[in-house]
Amino acid sequence: MRWLLNISILLVSSISVAQITELKTLPDSIQEAYTIYNSGIDSYHQNEFDSAIVRFSRAIDLYPEFAEAYNNRGITKKRTGDYFGAIRDYDFAIQLDSTISIAYNNKATSERIMGDLQKAEENYKKAVYLDSTLFKTYNNMGAMKTEIQDYTGAMADLTKSIEINSLYEYAYNNRGYLYVKLKQYELAIADFDRAIELNLDYGEAYENRGIARELVGDMEKACIDWEKAAELGMDFSYVYLSNDCQEIESE
Numbered sequence: 293m294r295w296l297l298n299i300s301i302l303l304v305s306s307i308s309v310a311q312i313t314e315l316k317t318l319p320d321s322i323q324e325a326y327t328i329y330n331s332g333i334d335s336y337h338q339n340e341f342d343s344a345i346v347r348f349s350r351a352i353d354l355y356p357e358f359a360e361a362y363n364n365r366g367i368t369k370k371r372t373g374d375y376f377g378a379i380r381d382y383d384f385a386i387q388l389d390s391t392i393s394i395a396y397n398n399k400a401t402s403e404r405i406m407g408d409l410q411k412a413e414e415n416y417k418k419a420v421y422l423d424s425t426l427f428k429t430y431n432n433m434g435a436m437k438t439e440i441q442d443y444t445g446a447m448a449d450l451t452k453s454i455e456i457n458s459l460y461e462y463a464y465n466n467r468g469y470l471y472v473k474l475k476q477y478e479l480a481i482a483d484f485d486r487a488i489e490l491n492l493d494y495g496e497a498y499e500n501r502g503i504a505r506e507l508v509g510d511m512e513k514a515c516i517d518w519e520k521a522a523e524l525g526m527d528f529s530y531v532y533l534s535n536d537c538q539e540i541e542s543e
Contacts, residue, residue, distance in 0.1 A: 325355035332361070336368055344368045359388035363395045366402075375402045393422035397429045404436055412436060427456035431463045438470050446470050461490040465497045472504055480504045495524030502532060511536065 332347030348365035352358050366381030382399035385392050400415035416433045420426050434449035447470060453463040468483035484501035488494055502517030515537035521529035 321354045325351040325358055325361070328354070329358070329361050329364075332364065332368075336364065336371075341368050341371050345372075357388050359385040359392050359395070362388065363392060363398060366395070367398055370398070370402055375406050378402045391422055393419045393426060393429075396422070397426060397432065400429075401432060404432075409436065409440060425456055427453040427460055427463065430456065431460065431466060434463070434470070435466045438466065438473065441473075443470060443474060459490055461487040461494055461497065464490070465494070465500060468497070468500060468504065472500075472507065477504050477508045481508070493524055495521045495526040495529075498524065499526045499529050499532075502529070506532075506536065 328347050329351040332344045332351065335341075335344035335347055345365055345368050348361045348368065351361045352365070355361070362381045362385035366378040366385065369375075369381060370378040379399055379402050382395045382402070385395040386399070389395075396415045396419035400412040400419065403409075403415065404412040413433070413436070416429055416436075419429045420433075430449045430453035434446045434453060437443070437446035437449060447467070450463050450467040450470060453460060454467070457463075464483045464487035468480040468487065471477070471480035471483060481501060481504050484497050484504060487497040488501070491497070498517045498521035502514040502521065505511075505514035505517060515533065518529040518532040518537065522533060
C-alpha cells in the first residue's frame with residue numbers, strides 16, 4: 293500500500309504596498325531589489341521556477357543582505373530538485389538573520405529528503421524554538437517521526453500542529469496515517485474525514501481514507517474514495533480501483 297504524507301515548505305511573503313512605501317527612504321538599489329523580489333514570488337506561484345530563481349538572484353545582487361530572498365531562492369531550488377543549492381541558500385539566509393525561523397524549517401525539509409534525519413530534526417527544533425506558532429513545522433516533524441517509527445513523538449507533534457491551527461488539513465492527513473500505523477482505524481478515518489472537510493479537493497486524503505476503509509472491511513466506500521482520488525489526479529488510485537474494486541463492480 294502506498295501512503296501519502298504531506299510536508300510543507302515556508303515561503304516568505306511578498307512585500308506589501310504599504311511596506312514598499314516605508315522602503316522609500318532606502319537606497320534605490322534596495323527598493324529595486326524588493327520590487328524584483330516580489331516579481332520572483334509571482335513567478336514561483338505560477339510554477340515558473342527558472343524565472344523565479346533569476347529574479348531572486350537579481351534581488352540578491354542588488355541587496356546582498358536580503359535574507360528572505362535567499363530563503364525563497366532556496367525553496368525554488370528545492371522545487372527543481374537542487375537540494376544542495378537549496379541548503380546553501382538557507383544557510384546564507386540564516387547567516388544573515390539567525391532569527392529567520394522558516395529558513396530552519398526549510399533547510400530541515402531538504403535535509404530530510406537527502407536522508408540526514410539527525411540534522412533535519414535539529415533544524416526543525418530550532419525553527420519552533422524561534423517561533424512556537426509554526427504549525428507547519430510541527431506537522432513536518434510529526435511526518436518525519438512517523439516514518440522513523442517514533443510514533444509517540446509523531447503523535448505529540450501532529451497534535452500540536454492541529455492545536456495551533458485546527459484548519460490545517462495536512463496535519464489531519466498525516467495524523468490519520470499515524471493512527472493507521474497504530475491500528476486505530478476509526479480514529480484514522482475521522483482525521484481523513486476532517487482533512488477532506490477542510491479541503492474537498494484533497495486527493496491524498498481521499499486515497500488514504502480509501503486504504504483505511506479497506507482495512508476495516510468497508511470496500512464499497514473505499515472504492516468510492518479511490519474513484520474520487522483518481523478524479524483529482526491521484527494516478528495510483530487507479531491501481532487500487534483495478535486491483536480491489538473489480539469484484540464489487542461485477543456483483
